[in-house]
Amino acid sequence: MEEYSLIAGFDLGNEYSQISYFDDEKAMPVCIGKDDEEMYIPTVLGVKDTGEWLCGREALYYNELGRCKLVKDFVSLISQEQPVYLDDKVLDPSLLLVTFFKKTLFKLKEYEPNKSIRKIVVAVEKLSEKFAEYIYLALESMGIARSRVEVLSYKQSYLYYVLSHSSNIWVNDVGMFDFNKRGLKYYQITVDRQRTPHIAGIIEKDYTDSLNYEMVNDEKYRDSLGYIFENVVQNAIRRQIISTLYMIGDGFADGWAELVMKKLCGGRRVFVGRNLYVMGACLAARKYEGLGTMKDFVLIDEDMIAAHVSANVYVNAVMQEVILAKAGSIWFESDNTIDVIPDDESEIMINVTNVMTREVSRHFISLEALGLREFDRRNRIRIRVRFQSVNKCIITIKDEGFGELFPSSGRIAERIIEI
Structure with missing residues (x-):
């Protein structure tokens, strides 16, 4: 029976791609491939007249024989949200990525035949929300759940490698x-x-x-x-x-x-x-799983949040600060909710702590915006924190009601906070 213990990294480059896995015996990431030719996979796809898809050097070989048509630069085009053509036909970005991942990731089985992927980090040159979503969907269609995948930029991978x-x-x-x-x-x-x-x-x-x-x-x-x-x-x-x-x-x-x-x-x-x-992608995957010896850092670049967003709430009768967005998170992947029950509180207080400047700002959202007049234990309020951009946080509060006796009004209030 296979065990979900394989930690992997994938460099999805426009010209060449690479795959690595963490070798427990060597205690380090290892690139798959016996030589440069195997290690550096040309990021190209090919389509035969029969409709069969080919990948990498096999696609290049059959193209030289005139037996398949090449699809090149699809990583760069997808990342820029540009269409990818084969002849005059626009190709589905998800299909291209699924095909490429399927025809390359199987190589991991040659090195770790009894293991399945526990966590994989895909590194790309330029990260965007839409590009990351295509990658998540492609790997999900292969049975690799989103919770087992992270997508990082090259710069972020470099940070993980060094640190x-x-x-x-x-x-x-x-x-x-x-x-x-x-x-x-x-x-x-x-x-x-x-x-x-x-x-x-x-x-x-x-x-x-x-x-x-x-x-x-x-x-x-x-x-x-x-x-x-x-x-x-x-x-x-x-x-x-x-x-x-x-x-x-x-x-x-x-x-x-x-x-x-x-x-x-x-x-x-x-x-x-x-x-x-x-x-770096492989080492990042290891860190995401709480493995290895990498110290705790807050990593900051143009895609990462520079502040903690939190709310002070009672948990088991003790006042605690609950982090709803963590500094160093990629902004478009940060989306968290908590449910709270007001206890004579007429407003929700949100804390924003900038880790660079150490400044703390507090933002108050009145529960009256939900049409509530009595702020007691008959109300359940859902707080959602997500981001419009790396420095614009959207705070949403919603009346969730409290069981059948106190149904939800469905009312929502939102506030955009500059980070």
Whole structure:
């Protein structure tokens, strides 16, 4: 009988995808694939005249033989909410993702034949609510429940990767250069250790105007690439205390930047690779399941809430603060409710605690908005907290009534709070 114990990561890239799982014996994530050809799965689909779907290198092979039509760039198009065409026909985004996941995730069985997925984190370059929903639906259709899936951006995966390692790695700021066909970007992680739990933030800089993928293959720039890149690095880390640098992406593949990297090794660690995001996704999945040794952090980027939203309520006769939205959560995935019974209280108080500034604001919603005049134990009020954007919180209160004797009026009141 299979056990639900497999922790997995999936890097869903536009050109290539990767899969990893946590190897309990090695106590680390492992990428599937015996070599680079198996490890880096071309993110392409193919359709034969018979209607049979193909995936990855098999699709490329049959396309070269003229026996299938390719569907390329579908990850990028879906993430941008653009239609994906095959000939003149628009393809269903969910169908494309289901097909790709089915034809790739089965590879996990070759490594862990007796285990089923307990948690999988899918990392994508650019996260959006709609794109994440397509991924959830695709995996749900394969029998992987939404509760066993998380979707993160590459930046968030990078945060999990770094912070899952020894604090020697992030004793100071940590930088990463990601160089691929879409350009050269720099990401820097800063950890505020003065707060408990620690707060980790990330900044992004785009250096594509200075150095791009086409220049690597252009003889005109061959002798100056190292000089250009060294200037980019010095600009990015000037006046910064960086303990570790990562260099990832196909742009560094042929070793042209090795001399610059050797110079950077003075006083700091420098790592080069192509699997950071898929490893970070696997480590994030482990953290979501409460496993591993990663410390508690509040992770903040442009998709994550920077404040706790809470309500003070009595639980078992003791006043407690109940968190309804947690700082560091992805805004469009934060949607929580609690039911409360007023005890001579005519309003609901909502607390907003900004973890960056430590400022606390309090917001009051009158129960009279629900048409209630008597605020006693004959009323049950549902409080729902969700988000319109990363800094706009929607507070909804609803009269739920109290059994058959006191039916719900169905009335609702809402307040939008700036975070």
